[in-house]
Amino acid sequence: MTIRVAIAGARGKMGKEAVHTVMNNDEMELVAVLDYKEIGRTLADTNLFPSHYTVPVFIDLQELHTITKPDVLLDLTTPEFVYEHTKQALELNIRAVVGTTGFSDEQLEELKTLSKASKIGCIIAPNFAxxxxxxxxxxxxxxxxxxxxxxxxxxxxxxxxxxxxxxxxxxxxxxxxxxxxxxxxxxxxxxxxxxxxxxxxxxxxxxxxxxxxxxxxxxxxxxxxxxxxxxxxxxNRGSFMSGVVLSIKTVMEKEELIYGLEHIID
Amino acid sequence: MTIRVAIAGARGKMGKEAVHTVMNNDEMELVAVLDYKEIGRTLADTNLFPSHYTVPVFIDLQELHTITKPDVLLDLTTPEFVYEHTKQALELNIRAVVGTTGFSDEQLEELKTLSKASKIGCIIAPNFAxxxxxxxxxxxxxxxxxxxxxxxxxxxxxxxxxxxxxxxxxxxxxxxxxxxxxxxxxxxxxxxxxxxxxxxxxxxxxxxxxxxxxxxxxxxxxxxxxxxxxxxxxxNRGSFMSGVVLSIKTVMEKEELIYGLEHIID
Amino acid sequence: MTIRVAIAGARGKMGKEAVHTVMNNDEMELVAVLDYKEIGRTLADTNLFPSHYTVPVFIDLQELHTITKPDVLLDLTTPEFVYEHTKQALELNIRAVVGTTGFSDEQLEELKTLSKASKIGCIIAPNFAxxxxxxxxxxxxxxxxxxxxxxxxxxxxxxxxxxxxxxxxxxxxxxxxxxxxxxxxxxxxxxxxxxxxxxxxxxxxxxxxxxxxxxxxxxxxxxxxxxxxxxxxxxNRGSFMSGVVLSIKTVMEKEELIYGLEHIID
Amino acid sequence: MTIRVAIAGARGKMGKEAVHTVMNNDEMELVAVLDYKEIGRTLADTNLFPSHYTVPVFIDLQELHTITKPDVLLDLTTPEFVYEHTKQALELNIRAVVGTTGFSDEQLEELKTLSKASKIGCIIAPNFAxxxxxxxxxxxxxxxxxxxxxxxxxxxxxxxxxxxxxxxxxxxxxxxxxxxxxxxxxxxxxxxxxxxxxxxxxxxxxxxxxxxxxxxxxxxxxxxxxxxxxxxxxxNRGSFMSGVVLSIKTVMEKEELIYGLEHIID
Missing domain, CATH: 3.30.360.10 (Dihydrodipicolinate Reductase; domain 2)
Structure with a gap:
């Protein structure tokens, strides 16, 4: 089964790498991109990616979900956005893979509870290498x-x-x-x-x-x-991509929040 | 509790190192040495060790056992002796730590059975480093x-x-x-x-x-x-000594045969 | 004294790095760029460089020389162009720094003779790292x-x-x-x-x-x-830039052709 | 031509290694050993070396010189002896190779002058590796x-x-x-x-x-x-032996004092 992936933060340094990684992975499909502002209809319109990267861009996660039905949201945005994204994703039954360290203890606790209650997996990784x-x-x-x-x-x-x-x-x-x-x-x-x-x-x-x-x-x-x-x-930044791929695959089988890649490696 | 250790093969390269290691370890006591021929009454008599190494030397394991009551036999001899030593040790309820690769599959199987039946631990380590x-x-x-x-x-x-x-x-x-x-x-x-x-x-x-x-x-x-x-x-050969010490300590808590140091490391 | 540098092959991978290196070096000035086709009036017009890189582009070395008077031509083009460039540079009394291995023995011999006769230094470096x-x-x-x-x-x-x-x-x-x-x-x-x-x-x-x-x-x-x-x-490719800088500085003091960076390092 | 070598300090850690090194080197012959006290007639008598090491031991350098005619004195003794040895060796027209750092500036200056005047080479090496x-x-x-x-x-x-x-x-x-x-x-x-x-x-x-x-x-x-x-x-200490061999060979061609192995390596 192909994993349907949406990416938030696709225009950042890590995000760009991640877009290419998911696009080139046989077991995944990049179905949508989430941005905080209008940047064009598809990734290709941003001129940051090849012209065949016609992945639709959304500024609303609810709408993104309704139209593209992603299995996983990969969030590579900054701390100010990431908590809201993750919470909303879990409420929409979208699994989340998050690459940031910017959560408060309270936010982390709340996401843990939410993930456990809904049995929707979530992986937060301060280091993807x-x-x-x-x-x-x-x-x-x-x-x-x-x-x-x-x-x-x-x-x-x-x-x-x-x-x-x-x-x-x-x-x-x-x-x-x-x-x-x-x-x-x-x-x-x-x-x-x-x-x-x-x-x-x-x-x-x-x-x-x-x-x-x-x-x-x-x-x-x-x-x-x-x-x-x-x-x-x-x-180089490519060192993070193997961890991104592993997290996306692993979160599909999880029903709770996991903090740190070390806990999905045995 | 101090672990009472006997060593077979004390005059070999590895054996000499092991003698020093056990002598200098606070948690162990070197109570006897097993040799295949008359080499003197104590280790000191061999001129290979300092004069205060007055550890008694035996050429019969049964007699060694009766007199010195070792908890563990550390066997660093050659393949031709090691199987008989180990078998006899287990039969005498002496735990065995063995550093050789020279067992046949049949011998190994027999020692496993013997160890399990008697609940006397045995650790065989092809590599002590x-x-x-x-x-x-x-x-x-x-x-x-x-x-x-x-x-x-x-x-x-x-x-x-x-x-x-x-x-x-x-x-x-x-x-x-x-x-x-x-x-x-x-x-x-x-x-x-x-x-x-x-x-x-x-x-x-x-x-x-x-x-x-x-x-x-x-x-x-x-x-x-x-x-x-x-x-x-x-x-240098000292690299094996930490494995020797770990094995001697660990075998005290085992009731079966373990092959390979990797199985006592978690 | 600032060294006046011209670069041939500025749009290639090595060339782009070299443009930045010379632009940011206090002891050098990038006075011109040589290309084999019309790419705009200045480097900035190519959209490959920042807008303040207003270095003029020429397709004729003679004209480049007349107008911008470079001390050194740094040639990072392909073997098909590099021999003609170097020969012409030496004839115009422009010192040459060349990063390629594509010379025939005859070409190399001719350039050596030319360099020696005119006392115009030339450094050819198969490896700039x-x-x-x-x-x-x-x-x-x-x-x-x-x-x-x-x-x-x-x-x-x-x-x-x-x-x-x-x-x-x-x-x-x-x-x-x-x-x-x-x-x-x-x-x-x-x-x-x-x-x-x-x-x-x-x-x-x-x-x-x-x-x-x-x-x-x-x-x-x-x-x-x-x-x-x-x-x-x-x-990364930046490893070549220290050799480029050293070669440009060194060629100013040479009156003959030198093949290989090892001969300017003592 | 075989180089005739005498060693001072043969019973020390470095000295023992050096004895074996010279004994096993085809281009050298160990002709004598200098000690500060009676230790036996030959090296073999000290029980520190194999029985065929029948190299004569002397406690007087003058006598050693008269009887065994060494080309080179390799001195591996302590600072308190080394200056006198080296001075006397140079005066006897024996080249000296010295492995210590214990000279005062005055002593060093004096040895330099002596070496230069007599054209008898001398190599002092704080580090033989x-x-x-x-x-x-x-x-x-x-x-x-x-x-x-x-x-x-x-x-x-x-x-x-x-x-x-x-x-x-x-x-x-x-x-x-x-x-x-x-x-x-x-x-x-x-x-x-x-x-x-x-x-x-x-x-x-x-x-x-x-x-x-x-x-x-x-x-x-x-x-x-x-x-x-x-x-x-x-x-291990063997790392010094290549420097010892190189120094002995090199000192044969020198007519002055050289301080530091770096000056005989080009």
């Missing part, structure tokens, strides 16, 4: 057996914050699997301050920033005579 | 989501066979999680034969052999815009 | 001291040929610095054919092809107890 | 073209100081090839202090400490769209 999610999951698993861990994350030099969100999340997950303790030698000494990196519950995190880099992370787990390295390289 | 076992397990898990995979294993240039046993086992595990298909471009062409490596069910395996290298493997899993790398470096 | 050129140069230097070498090159799975041109060139350079001999153990055996990779004068080359990868190469040099790894990752 | 020396040399060369650099050094967790001496020396060499400037985004912010590592003239150095690691360093050089990585792994 399956490889990154696997890296974090494996780090968490391995920490039980190789608890001495350092994280090196590497990004382009235009990134402002260090450590990255992914590094912080990885450290948090690991920290729940091992006792908090200071790694390294008890008398170790920094002759240049900062050399040993940031300290997260005794683990060390190092942030590299260089022109040319995109988004990379390695988790190093050391044990007597050995080293286990879990590394993820994200080379 | 926890990091390597985790790498294989993670590769198997990740293959469902990122099925395009190549393996690069790297060893010292005195190794005779290529690919390594670990690479073959990794490929075998992965192959059970993904359809068999030819990776790479359908019209890809080797201008120098062998460039694309060995073909295992469509996956590629590359074997690097250089002086200086010890034992290393990386599993590369590629997806749109991303790469997940799982790498294990074994720098 | 400085990092890749450095990797090759270093591999060549290191091979004298660590002659046991394997090359692993990794590209996206749409690449047809294996090994890559860069890997072949690297192996060729190394081979001139070390005796030809078979690496690895004399009795080594492939249990799966191809595992040990392609054989180039005794060195081994391994070609990895996976979706997600862009263009990567590592040269591994092993010696007793140690490994030296030289690795280059090319993440 | 050729791979590490090459890595530093290449980092220095590449910094001119790819000046944005971070260093990640990784050692076992028993190492006390961070960054390592090799990382500091690498940073120092690089710093002489590029202007001092702050890398990364001008508004970059550490949300956990230390994440961005140590700051050396604007470059960043990160020190990883984990059990299992030996001694590893990578120098990352980023440029638009690309990354060049220079990595050295030292797996």
């Amino acid at each position: 399956i490889g990154a999610v696997l890296m974090m999951k494996f780090a968490e698993q391995a920490a039980k057996y190789l608890p001495d861990i350092e994280i090196i994350e590497m990004h382009h030099d235009q990134k402002l914050d260090a450590p990255s969100g992914t590094a912080m999340k990885t450290a948090h997950l690991i920290s729940q699997q091992r006792p908090i303790y200071q790694q390294g030698h008890i008398r170790e000494k920094e002759t240049l301050p900062g050399a040993r990196g940031a300290n997260y519950d005794g683990m060390r995190i190092h942030s590299v920033r260089l022109p040319g880099l995109v988004a990379h992370q390695q988790v190093l787990l050391g044990g007597e005579g050995q080293l286990l390295t879990l590394r993820h390289d994200s080379f | 926890i990091g390597a076992v985790l790498m294989m397990k993670f590769a198997e898990q990740a293959a469902k989501y990122l099925p395009d995979i190549e393996i690069i294993e790297m060893h010292h240039d005195q190794k005779l066979d290529a690919p390594s046993g670990t690479a073959m086992k990794t490929a075998h595990l992965i192959s059970q999680q993904r359809p068999i298909y030819q990776q790479g471009h359908i019209r890809e062409k080797e201008t120098l034969p062998g460039a694309r490596g060995a073909n295992y069910d469509g996956m590629r395996i590359h074997s690097v052999r250089l002086p200086g290298l010890v034992a290393h493997q990386q599993v590369l899993l590629g997806g749109e815009g991303q790469l997940l790398t799982l790498r294990h470096d074994s720098f | 400085i990092g890749a050129v450095l990797m090759m140069k270093f591999a060549e230097q290191a091979a004298k001291y660590l002659p046991d070498i394997e090359i692993i090159e990794m590209h996206h799975d749409q690449k047809l040929d294996a090994p890559s041109g860069t890997a072949m060139k690297t192996a060729h350079l190394i081979s001139q610095q070390r005796p030809i001999y078979q690496q690895g153990h004399i009795r080594e055996k492939e249990t799966l054919p191809g595992a040990r990779g392609a054989n180039y004068d005794g060195m081994r080359i391994h070609s990895v092809r996976l979706p997600g990868l862009v263009a990567h190469q590592q040269v591994l040099l092993g010696g007793e107890g140690q490994l030296l790894t030289l690795r280059h990752d090319s993440f | 050729i791979g590490a020396v090459l890595m530093m040399k290449f980092a220095e060369q590449a910094a001119k073209y790819l000046p944005d650099i971070e260093i990640i050094e990784m050692h076992h967790d028993q190492k006390l100081d961070a960054p390592s001496g090799t990382a500091m020396k690498t940073a120092h060499l690089i710093s002489q090839q590029r202007p001092i400037y702050q890398q990364g985004h001008i508004r970059e912010k550490e949300t956990l202090p230390g994440a961005r590592g140590a700051n050396y003239d604007g470059m960043r150095i990160h020190s990883v400490r984990l059990p299992g690691l030996v001694a590893h360093q990578q120098v990352l050089l980023g440029g638009e769209g690309q990354l060049l990585t220079l990595r050295h792994d030292s797996f």
